Amino acid sequence: MNRKAELEFDVARKNIYWMIAGFVIAIIILAFAFTLGTYTTKLTAVPREISAELLALRFTAIPECFAYVDPHTQQAVSGTIDLSRFTPTQMNTCYAPEAQSGFKTFNFRLRLEQGQQEITTNNYFHEDDFTLIKEVIVYGGGMVAKDRLLIYVQEKI
Amino acid sequence: MILFTKKALLDDLVDLLVTVIIGFFLFFFLNGTLTIGVQQSNAQTLSALTEFKRQDAAINNLNLRMQEGTLTDPLIIEALIDRSKSLGGKTITGCADYETAEDCQRDTLGIYIGTTNYCVWDETDKECDTLALGTSS
Numbered sequence: 001m002n003r004k005a006e007l008e009f010d011v012a013r014k015n016i017y018w019m020i021a022g023f024v025i026a027i028i029i030l031a032f033a034f035t036l037g038t039y040t041t042k043l044t045a046v047p048r049e050i051s052a053e054l055l056a057l058r059f060t061a062i063p064e065c066f067a068y069v070d071p072h073t074q075q076a077v078s079g080t081i082d083l084s085r086f087t088p089t090q091m092n093t094c095y096a097p098e099a100q101s102g103f104k105t106f107n108f109r110l111r112l113e114q115g116q117q118e119i120t121t122n123n124y125f126h127e128d129d130f131t132l133i134k135e136v137i138v139y140g141g142g143m144v145a146k147d148r149l150l151i152y153v154q155e156k157i
Numbered sequence: 158m159i160l161f162t163k164k165a166l167l168d169d170l171v172d173l174l175v176t177v178i179i180g181f182f183l184f185f186f187l188n189g190t191l192t193i194g195v196q197q198s199n200a201q202t203l204s205a206l207t208e209f210k211r212q213d214a215a216i217n218n219l220n221l222r223m224q225e226g227t228l229t230d231p232l233i234i235e236a237l238i239d240r241s242k243s244l245g246g247k248t249i250t251g252c253a254d255y256e257t258a259e260d261c262q263r264d265t266l267g268i269y270i271g272t273t274n275y276c277v278w279d280e281t282d283k284e285c286d287t288l289a290l291g292t293s294s
Contacts, residue, residue, distance in 0.1 A: 013165055013166060021176060024176060024177055025176070028183075028184065032184065039191040039195070042195040043198070047199050047203060079217045079220070134213075134214075135218075135247065136217065144221065146218070148246070148247065
């Protein structure tokens, strides 16, 4: 009689153990899968500084933005700012996120360190996340000078 | 019988606790290892970006000097780009890029150490000039 009861108890306790252990192991496996998923996302994510830098390349590289165009060759000179183009109107030609939902993407405030000019994109609300600095050559008023372009980046609101 | 039952249950409980604790630590160890790997990759990417920007700024400096006609030897461009360094967020490629008399006279970044040139501050134009050793302004 004792032996039978012992055997029955043994079976029952194993069942109870594996019910709880199965639940816990399932949670551990799920957590592991979640960790791997998050890891894959993080591994393939582009750092926001790189994305912003790539977007900001246009400001000093193409004539539709602020790059200086050599009058002899009619070619835009990379790494330059033409002060006559450094205007809000030109900014709208250069980088204009959608008016309604553009705040969800990158917006910029550009300022030349030695100059007074400052221009912003259409959905910029002074919520800076980080700042990029580009060393540029500035053309304006018949002068050529070195300056630093401070690019304040608002990632999203 | 009761004692035996309690011992068996306690045994199971210990097994379960050990499983949970090992799982918990394994999870955190794995998570930490993977996160550190990603953080290091990001740091390397940003470091490469900084290097790219330094080279870009050095090219800008040389471009300006070419326009001013002060870059006498275009063949040394590669060496000048490699030698350029950052000072207070500004890339210094040659003497002309130093903005203060002190940095200029001391050649703070040692741009011209081991070469036949040195930097001299020109008080009249408020700019830093490059001179060859053995000559003076």
